[in-house]
Amino acid sequence: MAIKIIKKGIADSLQDQGRYGYQHQGIQPNGCMDYLSAWLGNAIVQNDLHHPIIELHFPAAQIQFTTNHTICITGANFVPVLNEKSIPMNTPIQVNAMDRLTMLQPLEGKTCYVAIKGDFEKPQWLDSQSFNGKRFEKEEQILILDQSDQINPNFKFNPLVIEKVHHFLFNNHDPIRIIPGPAWQDLTEDSIHHLLNAPYSITPQANRMGFQLAGPALSLTSPNNYLSSAVTRGTIQLLPNGELIVLMADHQTIGGYANLGQIILVDLPRFAQIKTEHLIKFSLTKLATAHNLYQEMYAQFKH
């Protein structure tokens, strides 16, 4: 029982909730870029929310199944086809031996997930199956254990939640909400004005480590040397040349650049799905709002 990579994609991998508890040793957390779509896929195939899941970027890998499985495709719409037939997203799909899953076109979003019912027989390191910088290779086989664990046909994941999550991720042009960080106070007034008013976009220099932004360059009131300290996913760093970098799932654990602020956790999946051609605005939010939004989102996935 396995899936096989027929054609290699640009940056596809197995991801779970990531690896925490080792950042003091410099070990990156990794994990899904868009954890909301991963939760959704896992919930639909009745896996645990934090179950490992296949993460695809476009051009994506072509996958062949060697046995029957229940799968679900969530996140970015890359126009999935099974053999020659188009298949719906956000719904359980039965696949059979020799079926091939292909992604045709990056219609909406940047990161797509394929949830598969069952456990992956993959090496685990420090309690996670996410590996830093590890990509699926051509001909790679990913073994799947646990066929007996079929999905309950009478259970259906709440379609209203599916609709809500999809809308939140893709049909929503609200600003990306941030909380000011330690170097916010060192920004010039003009820079704060730009960051909160000007449109920014994500350059093609965007990978699992971080997204570089295009937009007005920012500056600090005086050149400042910061002692390196811990950074988190969603941290917005100001480089000495005025450019901004947002740290994503494979971020390094500490950083010495000006730490301007953090994108709130609930908006990170939305940010991860924004394509290069789209414009982004940022707005400030409050800590308590960020927590409430996250808790409300999470509550919808708990049965």
Place this chain on the structure above:
Amino acid sequence: MRTSINKWAIYSLGDHAIVFALSAQIDPAILHTITALRQFIESKKIKGVLDLIPSYHTLTLVFDISPFLQNIDNSTEYMKNFGEELIISFEKEKNQIHDPVNEIIKVPVCYDPIFALDINTLSDEKQISIATIIELHCAPIYQVYSIGFLPGFTYMGTVNAQIQTPRHAKPRNAVPAGSVGIAGPQTGIYPSESPGGWKIIGKTPWVIFDPAPSKLSRFKVGDQIQFYPITTLEFDKLNEYK
């Protein structure tokens, strides 16, 4: 959320981390307090705490929002109290915290130019003999102030001002594992082959990061390290990369 108590600043970093910060200085005494706080918080086994990351003058506590803030109405107020109470009890109990005897770890380094890719240039630029560079690099007892950039990459200080040098303007594509570099007041060891901009003045035969879960990083923040020079022959004998 931002508050202060005694000499500590406590502030939230985004919505899922809290920073405990002392004054921003490269100071062994400050580092010592930071690592003691880490040990203190770790021993409390607080629900939802994912990571405790020490670096120079800060300790960053990363948490999982849902368990950490379970049944909390006013999270801002809660986090402020949480941080303040933690520091108050730390200050009260810190004299009783068992302080592991921090022995100086003596690390062998071969400074032969076959490994020390930048030592000849450094010697020319600074008009200091290679022998003196080695002597100056081996004299201090360095503190590990931070680990990051790569798993197990140690940021140590402080390098003698006479041999301080900026990073390469353009980083090398591949610095070999074990390479010992300097950058400004810092010195460090590349735990694995990677791109890197530090000036390379030697190489240790020791494996600095081993992915075996019982081993991982050879050093931790707060360790004291002193280098000693070895010949290429001794390097071969001690070489753990074979």
